[in-house]
Amino acid sequence: MFTGIVTDVGEVVVREDIPAGQRVRIATHFDPKTIAVGASIACSGVCHTVIEAGAMDDGRNFFVVESAKETLDLTTASEWAVGRKLNLERSLQMGDELGGHLVLGHVDGMAEIVERVDHPDSVFYKLRAPDQLARFIPQKGSVALDGCSLTVNDVDGDDFTIFLIPHTIAHTTFGEKQVGDKINLEVDMMARYIARLSEYKPS
The missing domain is CATH 2.40.30.20 (Elongation Factor Tu (Ef-tu); domain 3)
Incomplete structure (x- = not known):
């Protein structure tokens, strides 16, 4: 965890x-x-x-x-x-501060960067999720991208956007990421469980 x-x-x-x-x-x-x-x-x-x-x-x-x-x-x-x-x-130890969100390290698939815009105080990314995973990515929800806990800004179909502050760019690999790069994507496990429960129909 x-x-x-x-x-x-x-x-x-x-x-x-x-x-x-x-x-x-x-x-x-x-x-x-x-x-x-x-x-x-x-x-x-x-x-x-x-x-x-x-x-x-x-x-x-x-x-x-x-x-x-x-x-x-x-x-x-x-x-x-x-x-x-x-x-x-x-890995997380009992008593550690939970600064991001609970991440399993079980990557669901790969998203692709389709747009990057550098601003003075942030970097904007638009990413495209695999179709079967896009439904688990809500606006203002959490995702793990290359192991980073990030908040989703907007969602449009299979596309979603994030903004990264300079600290994140400086202390992760995101500063190197460009359009066309693939990014490991893990959706929020709560979204996955809720979706499964809503789909389940006892026989």
């Missing part, structure tokens, strides 16, 4: 194919002494299990995760080449 508040921007430093999918080593500011093998870290919104952590020869800290084929098919993990920057968040 996560909150959608990014606490580090990591960098892919090693990527290799494995029979199950891919394995990546990610440089991070997180102290490896505090990362247990088996711990969960959201990598650009995708919950991954840590299989190794330590320090590299250049002094940077790292952890290693593996992505299975389904993850590669449904998320941007298939694009994680060496040098790729990733939003990172460690």
Whole structure:
């Protein structure tokens, strides 16, 4: 479980194919002494299990995760080449401040940036959600985009808009995102459960 508040921007430093999918080593500011093998870290919104952590020869800290084929098919993990920057968040602990919204790290699909407009005090993005997910995205509701908890501004069919403040741009990977880029999308789990309950008809 996560909150959608990014606490580090990591960098892919090693990527290799494995029979199950891919394995990546990610440089991070997180102290490896505090990362247990088996711990969960959201990598650009995708919950991954840590299989190794330590320090590299250049002094940077790292952890290693593996992505299975389904993850590669449904998320941007298939694009994680060496040098790729990733939003990172460690799992929520009991008693932590819930600064964003409850995020599972289970990405539902990918949205696409269709418009970006830079303003002096914000950046405007219009994104297009997959048709089957658009109904879960309400105006003024919450979404997780590449692991960031964000508030939806407007909704128009499959399109929705967000505004990002300079702090978010500076401390996440969104500053690099441009029109045409794919973004990991996790809809608010409350919207998903409510939709399921409204559809369910006992036999």
